[in-house]
Amino acid sequence: MGVLDQKTAIVTGSGGGIGRGIARALAKEGAAVAVIDVDAEAAERTAEEIREFGADALALPCDIRDRNAVDAAVNATVRRFDTVDILVNNAMAARTGVPIEHISDDDLELAFRTGPMATVYFMRACHPHLKDGGRVINLRSGSEIQGLPGYGSYISAKAAVGGITRAAAREWGQQGITVNAICPFALSEAAQAHFEARPYDLTAALSSLSIKRTGDTESDIGRAAVYLAGPDASFVTGCTIMIDGGGSFLG
Ligand SMILES: NC(=O)c1ccc[n+]([C@@H]2O[C@H](COP(=O)([O-])OP(=O)(O)OC[C@H]3O[C@@H](n4cnc5c(N)ncnc54)[C@H](O)[C@@H]3O)[C@@H](O)[C@H]2O)c1
Incomplete structure (x- = not known):
């Protein structure tokens, strides 16, 4: 018995990294x-891992910049699992290490289209299924709050x-x-x-944290997603949770 039994989740960018950690954590609580x-291969690897521990998973290759591909992926999810209860918009790509005066149109397009x-696109396509x-x-x-140099296109998209x-x-409450x-920081x-x-970037990153370790994609970030997706967070909305070892503080 998990807190997400009978629920269906879409997790973008879950072929690896934090998305994979979130997908695994949601699945361990019973979500398909x-x-x-x-x-595509990375998506299938994560789906296979999830099936190995007894949950249901469907690998869907999709470039999230393509709105028709997004609609098709949401439709395929609904065909297979009947609905969508949880949407995690995790995937993003951006070129970093670029001073603002050298940010190209391609840099902006990449960050804003994947961000x-x-x-x-996903919120719009999932909305009819997410109701109630x-x-x-x-x-x-956290780089948004810190204003990290060289992260201009990424930070503005985030x-x-x-x-x-x-x-x-506000609209959907x-x-x-x-x-x-x-x-996250993981x-x-x-x-x-x-x-x-x-x-040296790792040394600098760790020295800026209050808790001096890197986060784990599943046990730190994935479990935070389980909380937000589960019944204990039914009165929480419009909120940003820092799961970053105290690297940045909001308020
Ligand atoms: N890792 C961190 O510490 C950290 C810190 C702050 C914010 N974040 C944010 O967390 C999220 C995950 O970060 P991560 O470090 O796991 O990233 P990652 O680069 O390791 O993984 C991103 C995943 O998204 C997929 N992806 C990239 N472009 C895609 C596209 N166009 N269509 C579909 N899938 C695509 C990749 O194949 C990959 O599996 C991102 O939004 C990132 O900005 C991460």
Whole structure:
């Protein structure tokens, strides 16, 4: 018996990293999971892992920048599992290490199309199914608060994700849908590769944390998603939870 038995979740970018950790944590609480990723093999790997521990999962290759592909992925989820109860907008791609004066149109397009635009595509497509009890969880970033140099396109796109999270919380509250966000810090494969190439960045990142360790994609970030998706968070909406070892503080 899990707190998410009979629920269906869509988790974008769950072929790896934090998305995979969230997908595994939701599935361990009983949710059936649509594993969405542009990397078809990675999506199938996560889905297979989930099936191995006895939950249901469907791998759906999808480039979240393509609105028709997003609609098709949501329709495929509903065909297989009847509905969508939980939507986690996790996937995002961006070029970082770029001073603002060198940000290209392609950089902006990548960050905004994989960030706020894809988030809205999924929220829009899932809305008819989410009514009355639905949960949306969007991934933001502490770098928004810190204003990290070189992260201009990423930070501005993540700020837009924060905006849509608050607006949807207001609009959809009366429909029984909660909309919240997580700011994570966890050792995804991408973060690990970055830190292996630049060990001084890891030292700097850890020194800025109140709790001096990297987060775990499943036991730290995934469990926070279980809370927001579960019955204990039915009165929580428009909220951003920092699961980042005290790296940034809101308020
Ligand atoms: N890792 C951290 O500490 C950290 C910190 C702050 C915010 N975040 C946010 O958390 C989320 C997950 O981060 P992560 O480190 O696990 O990222 P990641 O890069 O490791 O994983 C992203 C996943 O999304 C998929 N993806 C990329 N582009 C896609 C597309 N166009 N369509 C579909 N799938 C696509 C990738 O294949 C990958 O599986 C992101 O939104 C990120 O901005 C992460």
